[in-house]
Each structure stands twice: as C-alpha cells, then as structure tokens.
Ligand SMILES: Nc1ncnc2c1ncn2[C@@H]1O[C@H](COP(=O)(O)OP(=O)(O)OP(=O)(O)O)[C@@H](O)[C@H]1O
C-alpha cells in the first residue's frame with residue numbers, strides 16, 4: 001500500500017515539474033497574475049501532460065492484456081504488429097481519404113491494428129508454448145513485415161517523410177482541441193480494469209477458463225478490441241511509443257505477481273510515470289531543442305529490458 | 318447423474334471415442350480406469366465441455382452440456398485436468414480464490430472468503446497461502462489446484478489423475494475426503510486413477526475403458542480379478558482379496 005502512495009506522490013511531483021518545463025518560461029507564481037501564462041497552461045502544457053499520462057497508462061495496461069491473451073511475457077502491442085497495423089491504417093486513410101475526419105482516422109487505425117493483432121494471435125497459438133522467445137521473435141518478424149509494407153507503400157507515394165513523422169512517438173504537437181480523443185484510451189484501460197478477473201483467469205489457460213465458466217472467445221475478443229483501440233488512438237495522436245507495454249507489466253509482475261485486480265492500477269501508474277520521465281528528459285536533455293520521447297524510451301526501455309531478462313524474479317510476498 | 322449417450326469423438330483424424338454409452342451414478346465415487354491412451358481424459362474433457370462433442374448427447378442432471386450456459390455448468394461441475402500449465406505468478410490464496418469466480422463473477426463476498434479459507438485449511442495449505450505457485454513443490458501445487466476445484470463447491474467433481482505428485486498421506490487423505498463428500502454431502506466424484514489399489518479401496522463404482530470404448534463396470538469385489546487385468550490392461554498382475562479388500566500385486 002505504501003508503495004502505491006509513494007508512487008502517486010512521485011507521479012504528482014513529476015506532473016507538476018512537467019507543467020513548468022518548456023521553451024517559454026513559465027513559473028508557478030506567474031499563474032496568479034498573468035493570464036497569458038494561464039493560457040499557455042490550458043492550451044499546451046496541460047494537454048501535453050494529460051496526453052503523456054494517458055498514453056503511458058493505457059499502453060502499459062494494453063501490454064499486460066496482450067501478454068495475457070498470448071500467454072507470453074515478451075510481447076507488447078508495438079512489437080507484434082499492432083502499432084504497425086495502426087500505421088498502415090493511417091497510411092490508407094491518407095492515400096484514399098485525405099480529407100477524412102480525425103475519428104475516421106482513428107477508426108481505420110484501430111481496425112487495421114485489430115486485424116494485424118488478430119493475425120498475430122492466430123500465428124502465436126500455433127507455436128509451441130514451451131518456447132516463449134520464439135513467440136516474441138515471430139512477433140518481431142511479423143510486425144517487421146507489416147512495417148516494411150507500410151514503408152514500401154509510403155515510399156511509392158512519396159509519403160515516407162510524413163509517415164516517419166506520424167509514427168515516431170512524441171508529444172510536442174499535442175495541443176488543446178487536438179488530443180481529446182486520447183481520453184477514449186483511458187476509458188478502454190478502465191474497462192480492462194473492470195474485467196480484470198476475467199483476464200487473470202484467461203492467463204490460467206484454456207481448460208481453467210472454461211472450467212470457471214468464462215466465455216473464452218468473448219474475453220479474447222474484448223481484449224483484442226481494447227488493445228487495438230488503445231494502440232490505434234495512441235499511434236494516431238502521438239505516434240508509436242515503444243517498450244512501455246513490455247517492461248512495465250514485467251516489472252510489476254515481478255514485484256506483485258499477476259493478480260490483475262491488484263496489479264493493474266499499479267501498472268497504469270508506472271506506465272504513466274515512465275512515459276512522463278521520458279517526455280521530461282526529451283525536453284531537457286538538449287534544451288532548448290526537443291527530441292522524440294520515443295527515442296528516449298527506446299534507450300531506457302532496451303536497457304531495462306535486458307536487465308529484466310538477466311535478473312532472476314523476486315517474488316510477491 | 319451424468320449420462321453420456323452415443324458420443325463419438327475424433328482427434329487428429331482418428332476416432333478416439335467410439336459411441337460411448339455411460340451413466341455415472343449420483344452421490345458416489347466412480348473410478349475410471351484403463352490403459353494409457355484409452356480415452357479417459359478425452360471423455361472427461363467432453364463431459365466438462367473443454368472440447369465440444371459433435372455427436373451424441375451429454376447430460377449433467379437436467380443440464381445439457383454444450384447447450385446450457387457455461388457459467389451455469391461451472392456452478393454444477395468442476396474439472397481438474399490431467400496436466401495444468403498454469404503459468405501466472407499467483408499466490409496459492411489467489412489461485413484458490415479464483416475457484417469462487419463462477420459464484421461471485423468478480424465481486425467476492427464474505428461467504429466466498431469463508432469457502433476459500435476452508436479449502437486452504439482442508440488441503441493443508443495455510444502455511445503456504447502467500448507463496449507463489451512457482452516456488453512450491455509439485456505436490457503442493459497439485460494440492461493448490463485441488464483446493465481451487467474444491468472451493469468451486471460443485472455437485473460434480475471430475476478429477477483426472479489427481480494423485481499425481483501426491484505422497485501417500487496426501488493421496489489417502491484426498492481419497493478419504495472424496496469419499497466423505499460423496500457420502501455426507503451427496504457429491505458425485507469421477508476420478509481417473511492409475512493405481513487400481515486406490516480405486517478398489519475408495520471407489521463405490523469402477524468403470525473400465527479401453528481403445529475408446531467402455532469395458533466392464535462394477536464394484537471392486539466383483540469386477541477386479543486377474544482376468545480383468547489381462548483383458549483391460551494386458552498384464553498378468555495377480556489379484557488378492559485380504560480382509561474384504563482387493564489388492565493388485567505389482
Ligand atoms: N491432440 C490430439 N491429437 C491426436 N490424437 C490425440 C490428441 N490427444 C489425444 N490423442 C489420442 O487420443 C487417444 C485418447 O487419449 P486420452 O488422453 O483420452 O487417453 P487417456 O486414457 O487419458 O490416457 P492416459 O492414461 O495416458 O492419460 C490416445 O490414443 C491419444 O493418442
């Protein structure tokens with residue numbers, strides 16, 4: 001319990017910090033007398049903070065759900081073709097319906113993310129469960145193939161640069177009025193928490209799920225939908241944010257186990273904190289310039305992941 | 318009563334159950350015995366709807382398997398499969414608590430917590446309740462799975478080789494518990510056993526299976542003899558009766 005409280009306090013502190021970092025100098029004291037400062041906060045800094053928190057939390061939850069669906073700890077939406085699928089959807093909309101609304105874009109990105117994730121699930125189920133790394137590798141190759149397809153089509157249509165900007169995850173473009181759909185990802189994450197027991201039972205395997213009367217297909221379908229929706233929304237709004245869905249569920253599982261009813265809130269909080277730290281670093285490391293948060297996360301994420309692979313698990317008390 | 322009528326089943330292109338007709342009496346311990354590959358696990362998995370049967374009909378009391386809601390059946394019948402590949406990091410207490418899911422659907426109440434505590438005590442798991450499954454021995458893990466099935470609190474229990482990994486004390490106390498559940502609480506237990514001696518000592522009724530078909534059935538005294546061992550298992554084990562009990566020499 002004290003861990004959760006400590007985490008919340010840390011997250012609040014970081015959030016406060018995040019609001020007052022940026023090219024335009026903004027001090028807490030200015031908010032009281034300066035209406036322009038308030039404006040800056042409302043239009044740019046606060047939306048950015050919310051986008052970061054929602055993205056981190058919902059991707060960490062989506063990663064956990066995907067790991068339960070696949071029953072493998074080494075997968076995450078951005079390495080098994082979900083993120084690439086969403087990018088494909090964006091590309092298709094750009095090519096065939098450039099005037100489409102943001103909602104149409106999100107719907108398309110989520111639909112293609114759903115199709116590619118479902119495809120991966122079908123592939124993964126044919127692999128021997130005794131070889132967890134193989135599932136992860138097949139996911140990487142599968143995602144790579146879809147990604148290559150996206151690159152090829154984009155190249156043919158002179159959209160390579162645009163797609164590059166689209167899919168590299170970063171938060172500098174987040175403004176009031178242009179990120180609000182991301183709240184849907186937060187809703188999806190909350191719904192996953194409501195169904196936490198069902199996902200935990202899914203993790204017990206097919207036989208145990210049926211024995212406990214779970215509607216196995218329906219839970220898998222719901223999980224797939226949630227993962228695709230979160231991926232589609234985040235890729236459209238901020239781009240591909242790697243590693244959150246992979247390392248956060250692993251870290252929390254090692255410390256607290258896999259009872260999702262207990263761990264999902266911590267997973268969401270940790271994901272939000274991780275992306276927030278990455279976003280703050282992305283803004284201060286080369287101040288006054290910014291780099292993509294995805295790049296920072298790539299560095300942090302890969303180091304942490306290798307460390308996780310080599311460190312024996314510490315078990316829940 | 319569980320009644321199976323006209324059920325055939327194919328796996329990987331070959332028929333592994335041939336037109337099964339079987340009635341399993343209510344309120345009794347029924348042992349299912351037979352050689353490896355006889356189809357015992359397949360039959361149990363069909364009864365418990367882990368796989369769908371395409372021909373015939375399986376009834377558990379008034380519930381038709383495959384037609385009734387899965388959650389309704391989960392409150393009537395529980396199965397412990399032969400091998401459970403449970404991977405998640407759960408404590409034994411958490412695992413056993415999932416046995417109550419069919420009843421509370423995510424909102425455990427006082428009664429659910431009592432049932433879980435009772436199951437933990439019954440299977441001698443109180444000292445291990447907070448340990449995770451990957452840090453306990455094979456037999457302790459098996460006891461945790463049994464406790465989960467027990468917490469599910471169903472009229473029918475299907476157990477596929479539950480004595481796997483259990484020492485003699487745990488095996489005997491499990492068999493005695495199953496007998497008590499049948500005699501005092503009217504529960505119906507179907508149990509796949511490889512050790513015929515356990516079947517003879519604790520089962521009210523024994524059903525044999527071989528080559529995907531039901532063989533002779535009856536109680537230990539009249540059913541189990543040298544000829545049965547030869548016909549069903551293809552081995553020449555001697556059978557002795559000592560003090561009203563049947564023993565197969567190994
Ligand atoms: N997935 C499968 N694909 C093809 N054949 C299978 C499959 N599973 C089981 N079988 C075959 O079905 C037959 C019945 O298997 P089943 O597991 O029901 O036997 P069993 O009586 O439980 O044996 P055991 O005592 O070894 O557990 C066997 O011949 C087995 O080889």
Ligand SMILES: [Mg+2]
Nearest residue numbers: 357358359399
């Ligand atoms: Mg078997």
